[in-house]
Amino acid sequence: MPIVSIAVVDLAERGDTDRRHPWETERARFFRGLIARHLGGWRPRRILDVGAGDGWFAGELGTDLSGCEIVCWDVNYRSEELDVPLPEGIVRTAVEPEGTFDLVLLLDVIEHVADDAAFLDSIVPHLAERSLLVVSVPAYQRLFSSHDDALAHHRRYSPRQLHDLLAPRFEVVARGGLFASLLPLRAAAVARERVAGPPDEHGIGGWSAGVALTRAVSAVLAADAGAGAWLAAHGVSTPGLSTWAVCRPRASAPRARTTAQGAATPGSCTVVVPCFNEADRLDPAQIRTLIETAGVHVLAVDDGSTDGTADMLDKLAAPDPERMSVLSLGANRGKGEAVRQGLLGAIASGADIVAYCDADFATPPEEVARLVAVMRAGDGIDVVLASRVAMLGSDIRRSAFRHYSGRVFATASSLVLGVPVYDTQCGAKVLRVTQALRRALEAPFVSRWVFDVELLGRLLRDRDPSEPVGPTDAGADRGRFVEVPLARWSEPGGSKLTLVSRLRAATDLARIERELRRIDRGSYEPAAPEPRSGNGPASSRPGLGPKARAGDTRGC
Secondary structure (H helix, E strand, O other), X not given: OOOOOOOOHHHHHHOOOOOOOHHHHHHHHHHHHHHHHHHOOXXXXXXXXXXXXXXXXXXXXXXXXXXXXXXXXXOOOOHHHHHOOOOOOEEEEOOOOOOOEEEEEEEOOHHHOOOHHHHHHHHHHHEEEEEEEEEEEEEOHHHOOHHHHHOOOOXXXXXXXXXXXXXXXXXXXXXXXXXXXXXXXXXXXXXXXXXXXXXOOOOOOOXXXXXXXXXXXXXXXXXXXXXXXXXXXXXXXXXXXXXXXXXXXXXXXXXXXXXXXXXXXXXOEEEEXXXXXXXXXXXXXXXXXXXXXXXXXXXXXXXXXXXXXXXXXXXXXXXXXXOEEEEEOOOOOOHHHHHHHHHHHHHHOOOOEEEEOOOOOOOOHHHHHXXXXXXXXXXXXXXXXXXXXXXXXXXXXXXXXXXXXXXXXXXXXXXXXXXXXXXXXXXXXXXXXXXXXXXXXXXXXXXXXXXXXXXXXXXXXXXXXOOOOOOXXXXXXXXXXXXXXXXXXXXXXXXXXOHHHHHHHHHHHXXXXXXXXXXXXXXXXXXXXXXXXXXXXXXXXXXXXOOOOOOOOOOO
16 A cells, blocks of 8 residues: 655644634634544554654544544654653554544545545555545635645545545445635635735634634634534535545445455456446347356446335345445536546446446457457457457447548547547457556546546656657567557447537537647646636646645644
8 A cells, every 4th residue: 555645744734733713612612523423332442643743743633533643644644753652542643544434534535635545545444334424625626826836736626526536435424514704704815815816824823812712703604613613513524625525435435356376366357348338239248248258357337326226226236235235425416527437436446457348239249358358468458449340250249420520520539639549439448457547547537438548648648758659669568558450340220429419529529628728838738517617736637746635734
């Protein structure tokens, strides 16, 4: 599991520990209450506080949960900080702790991590079967300012972005906002900064106001937090300067296949099958053939189906959850997001290779198995693309209209990508799990239908320019991206790709081109509901800056 380094700003954020900011004390009170409600009468034995800073919150929590072990993990602890006497049951460590925990705290942590998705993946093995995970982050990217720079934040999150990051890995049981009353003040500060420039100081540290003002501010924040907690308990998620989520391990998430020694099986592969209202088209025999022929785990993603697809998938997966599992998105998010969430879930489960194919199996299971075999056999291959090439010896059944319109689109896609690709839109692809793939999947795709082009574009922009893209004179296995002509493919009936969708795909291709140009210029920001504005970190491309994380912060 990777060790995550922490910026030295962590030390600055600890401030004057004798005068805690009302924001911090009321925040602590809120999360203590939130944890108590979700624990119920159950008492955890081990608690992990990641990025614990000076450990003040751990000490406060220890008064509520006496008798348990609280591990404060912060890689910035100096030797003298590790040697100080601590309350009974609380320990500090600068190295990754061992074992699992019943309660894991990531309070204002992941915004400091360049690759937040990979970091969350590293936390999963530390969760016990009944664990509770509590996460909080600063909210809304449009509020990003020099204050965030000073705190070494890589980003801020909308509630939806935090949910989408957590959902493939955990079951999100509650979420909401904290300190809505501070949103206008922060918005005003950001607006003022954009006019007059950043301030000389950012107020990171202790609190020096008098007793009367401290009590007044604390009362306002306590009322704000209390209202937010009551609404969250009744299923109403509110905005706030911070956004938070309470999670549990996802029981239905695909598990890594293991050897007798319990290690992930080398070459383990999960095939993602996105499904939306497929009850009449999905053939269970095809699923079973894929599992048996390719030796893979199938993760079916139910993209908010309104027919009997969800029940059908659950019945298929129930007899053998080690070989098939189901991820439900709840609401229809589009094929691109269904595939992205499925790939993220497969990666979180420990797969070395991930793939996706259409639920209608226009690419037959035997052909998907052949693509997986090409990936397993080629150490230098990162991406295997199925290609529908009608030639002697192949059986490619495709209408003339779809063939020629596909050739036009493939030509346009090749121009956008900057490399010649014969077939970007065949629904079967295999990908090796790499850091580049993790980064490529961090942000949602801009298109519901032509996400394949965007995914390839992100991966191509993240490669070493000295490496070959495709086959070289040394052999096909030396290229990172390989197209494999299919022996069989048949055009499915009941396609959901309408004329309007095709027209939208053309406009989406233009949007993808703009996004890839921003990557080339080094100013990439993924198209998302909350676009970056104002001053941001120098390296704003997801996952490409140095890893950093902080502990107890003094404001969002």
